[in-house]
Amino acid sequence: MASTATVAAPHSLAAAHPEPRGLWSWITTVDHKRIGILYGATAFFFFLVGGLEALLIRVQLAVPNNDFVSADLYNQLFTVHALTMIFGALMPLTAALFNYMVPLQIGARDVAFPRLNALSYWIYLFGVLFFNTGMLLQVGPNSGWFAYAPITTRQFSPGLNMDFYVLGLQILGLSSILASLNFIVTIVNMRAPGMRLMRMPIFTWMTLITNVLIVTAMAVFTIAVTELMFDRVFGSAFYDINKGADPLLWQHLFWMFGHPEVYILILPIMGMVSEVIPTFSRKPLFGYNVMVFSGVLIGWLGWGVWSHHMFATGMGPIADSFFALSTMLIAIPTGIKIFNWLGTLWGGSIRFTTAMLFSLAFLAMFTVGGISGVMHAAAPSDLQQTDTYFVVAHIHYVFFGGTVLGLWSGIYYWYPKVFGRLLSERAGQAHFWLTLIGMNITFFPMHFLGMLGMPRRIFTYGDNMGFNEMNALISAGSFILALGTLVFAVNLALSWKFGRKAGANPWGAATLEWSIPSPPPVYNFARIPVVHSRMPLWEGDAGRQAGIPRGRTEEETEQVTLLGHKVGEVADPESDVNKMSPDQAIHLPPPSYWPIILAAGISMIFIGLLFRHMEGALHNLWYMTPAGALLTVVAIYAWAFEPGHSHEH
Amino acid sequence: MDHSHALSAHEANPAHLDTSTGLDNRKLAFWGFIGSECLLFGSLIATYMAYKGNSISGPTPHGDCWKGVPCVNPGHGIFNLPLTTVSTFILLMSSVAMVLALNYTQRGERMKSALWLFLTAFGGSIFLGCQVYEFTHFYHEGLSLGTSLFSSSFYLLTGFHGAHVTAGVLYLMTLAWMAYRGRIGPEKSLNVELAGLYWHFVDVIWIVIFPLVYLIK
Amino acid sequence: MKSVLTAAGSLRRLRPGRALRSGLPALLPLLLVVAAACGDDHLTRFPQSTFAPATEMAEEQMFLFHLTMWMGIAVGLLTFGLMAWILWKFRYRPGGPEAQQFHGNTTLEIAWTLLPALIVAVIAVFTVRAIFITQPEPPANALNVRVIGKQWWWEFQYPVGKDTIVTANEIHVPVGQPVQLLLESDNVLHSFWVPQMAGKRDLITNRVNRLIFTPREPGVYMGQCAEFCGDSHALMKMRLIAHTPEGFRQWLENEARPAVEPTDSASAVAVGKKLVTQGVCAGCHVIKGTPMVGRTGPVLTHFGRRRTLAAGILENNAENLRQWVRNAPSVKPGSKMPQLGGDIPNGLTEEQITYIVAYLQSLQ
């Protein structure tokens, strides 16, 4: 099959690198695969938590004038629901797949900075636990996920609620930035010989774009939140209306991050779908180049549209027109993607596996969400839609119909690679249909509700507004979704033990991660593969030759030189597997406990600030901040001088 | 790709060759980090500019009056331009020292490398000292963090920069000490190069901040 | 290459047809909902609907909504139809044709770049046009009303000569004359939304926003705050009442007068007046013609004329008013009007509340 990669590792190699065991090995792991699993498990748990919060929202709204939860609790619920879903579940779920799959897809043994990777995970874990603590104590953030000033200032929100927001999101933002730098370097620098940029799998490409967006957009958000933190903790005046502050400053900073953020959540999915659809159509992706460029374009245009969230703020006709037009432009590259996926399906031999079904459903549901997006972009009519359930419908068609369906597709697709066993297809089918039907019952009527005058973020509504039936229907739909999700959770758990053995390449896919055993050995590749095309595993198949883009590739590959060395004979003696016995050749970074310690130090800095404003004994807990700072400095030095990690900083 | 350049880097540092671009991973990460930093500072600068002249209380930077508010202290700005100009100059000069430090590290002149690294850090420290002086002085003039939009955006922007300088000073001191102990030979000059990248970046940011905040009225 | 699709084996029975059949019943309720939403009595069923525009501005917005919606439906049907057909045509069948191996087609790709571009262009033209139509320069004959958002109620100020007439929660306007709202807030953000009049416009602290529209038909229009503003954001409603020009003039004249005096100084109303003007209420409310000066709560000078109570959430009747005065936060969570009666020490007695209610209702 694949001329370039070995499927089974030589025995001696596996013996030289046994799979480490025990809890301690997970805490100190720097293996990108294990960190990927940690990310995935944590994030899935928080998806359930976010879903549970959604269910509570739906119970409250099921009937008019309900008092199942109090107004304040409701406000916490929808805020924390959104934050948990976005920062606690979906971003980390994509990060889980970046972690696990990107090094495998590019033929690397790990990410560029394994310890930094572990650090990102631990910071994320502490951050997400931290702000969910707020929710558990019923002082969770309560001003909506975009937390418009000035309701977030001490003057209007004296409690701890928004402290959890500012501190928690700073921690999570830091984690994302660090993780993204790591992925960028990994993708740019750690590709196997011959894997030029335009040979990278689309998922890797979209990961790269996403992570560039994260390091830039998150930075803007970090500053917005830092300013708010200074206001709340140290009494500065950024959003203090009594000092003349302009609330629109927050809105601009937030959405300058917030809009790229939504593309951060969809671009990786577009990558996943671009892996799944070709695999199950048994033909190459249609228009690879255009797929890459439209992804870049979406990411780029995504920076110039933020004010479409602010049409109601009265920016004036010129600004309104600019942002309306720039927003609509994005429909074009996105449309190209949609049609290219259809082009990929065309002429294929389509297998309706669960992974494929989710990808196809993504195509359909995301199109619905995109279209309501374009309707929002028409500024004058958006003035009626904004801040109603019409937006809530848009949010969930793109986030649930887009991101979540795509993620589920990716998980059905890659689970066998990670755990060596296939997810049950029968349960998968049930999961799929419950989810597809459930999501449409839940989210489609929201379009009507919004246009019929139901604002968002209301903890209840009057009996006479005409909202009753639809809300009841929506709430019922959300329980269908919950049922589907439970089926999924059970499937994930049971298949881990009882699923059918997968083998290296159960789907007959084309990319490098399928060339190694499932689950992959610690060192991933016994030999670093040499890549000659975009579809290394389909190269050997005569029937597929026509589909693999040739152009100059064939001849060039032979001549591609890396720093003056012919590809394949890599210069670094350490990785020159040809000249040494395999176990000698592979250097893997040793485990380290500094990541978790450093993460603890960093988190303590922020968590301590929570108490600075409190009276009484709790106030003293704020000394966690200086203690955390000290721990951070110590850990950074220990990190820098830790033996066995000389490659790293 | 510029092969000849990459190859010379190879000779200096053979351990880092197996990357797709020929650039060291750490160096690439640093560039990414700097990209991120640009947006961090960019947002702070944007805040400062958005709020410029919109404060409604407290001392003013240049002695002009706040919009729509009776003038407290006309003609008496709070900035001490000569002092800040000097400290800016010193910070810029420390960048020159940084260049020399890298140069000597690459040539393997241990003591000179240590000395220039130390001088770079020393320049940074003087800058920091000036900033501490400036902040305390402003504070006594009645400009505390929460006084006005100006004070908040000024302190956070310049303070954030100061925190970067502080981190840089610690970083450089560590390197200076390591160089002194002979632990940074030419083969490890990348360590110094990265510190240099960081230091120059912090300087460049100041070159943007200084005119925007101190010079333009 | 042999397909290793073992797992997919059991799925081959699956046909898109089956998918459709199981999907359709799910859509039925939706269709019913749509059917139910479009009747003659639309506004009685959905009093806050955007589908009944009553100004040129709202009509412009509705037109754009319909344009984008139908274009969207067309695009959606095209995409879905194409997809369904492709899935059917190229589904895997044992012994069926192998997948065709090709990886692109420049002509096609250009075509499906141009098609969306064209649709976007059409939408864009109408959008920009509507943006400029719906944000006109303030006309010279416009009636200016200052709207101030509070947590969680509305204050409306009408400049009349040198005077300002202040009222709350019900905004009165004449038909046939452009209304310019000057939207402000001295606390958190709010958003003014009376769907039949116009789309939303935010009330932003330290800024003044404008919204201009011209009501056509006299009537009562529902509205609600549309920007999250804290605990009782859900309960920050309002009514817009459009009068004939003559009716509006009369309303304004009445508003300008001080509060009516109780005719009989021994009546319940008079007792109530004493309780209100000399009691705790005076700290927060204004009643013109009495010494009350508090600005925390809504002006009550002609409160008895309001149709609704507590920012449009309750009918203004004696029973609701009793409950409100007794314990406002029980009606409106977090309300800045504290609990004054009921089971608190030194609270108002039920008897006192009766008098207060009588007085409030007399404030015509």
Ligand code: HEA
């Ligand atoms: C994954 C997340 C995601 C994605 C991908 C998008 C994609 C888009 N979004 Fe969305 N958006 C959100 C998440 C997302 N959005 C969220 C969370 C909010 C609310 C935030 C909040 O207030 O809480 C929001 C809000 C939001 C608003 C503000 C609404 C308001 O508050 O008033 C607007 C306005 O323009 C908008 C527009 C768009 C557009 C034009 C796209 C486009 O990218 C869509 C492009 C895709 C298509 C158009 C479909 C496929 C294309 C074709 C089949 C081609 C032919 C089509 C045409 C020519 C129309 N979005």
Ligand code: HEA
């Ligand atoms: C990011 C992705 C995302 C996802 C996946 C979801 C998923 C869901 N959302 Fe959410 N939502 C948002 C993002 C998301 N949402 C955002 C950004 C907002 C705006 C917030 C704001 O205004 O600030 C919002 C707001 C929002 C609202 C509006 C609230 C309001 O304005 O007042 C509603 C109301 O129905 C809602 C419902 C749902 C439902 C029913 C789901 C369902 O799909 C959930 C399905 C999942 C489950 C049902 C899980 C089932 C799990 C179990 C049964 C097991 C539980 C067990 C354990 C925890 C151990 N969401």
Ligand code: CUA
């Ligand atoms: Cu006022 Cu919401």
Ligand SMILES: [Cu+2]
């Ligand atoms: Cu957006």
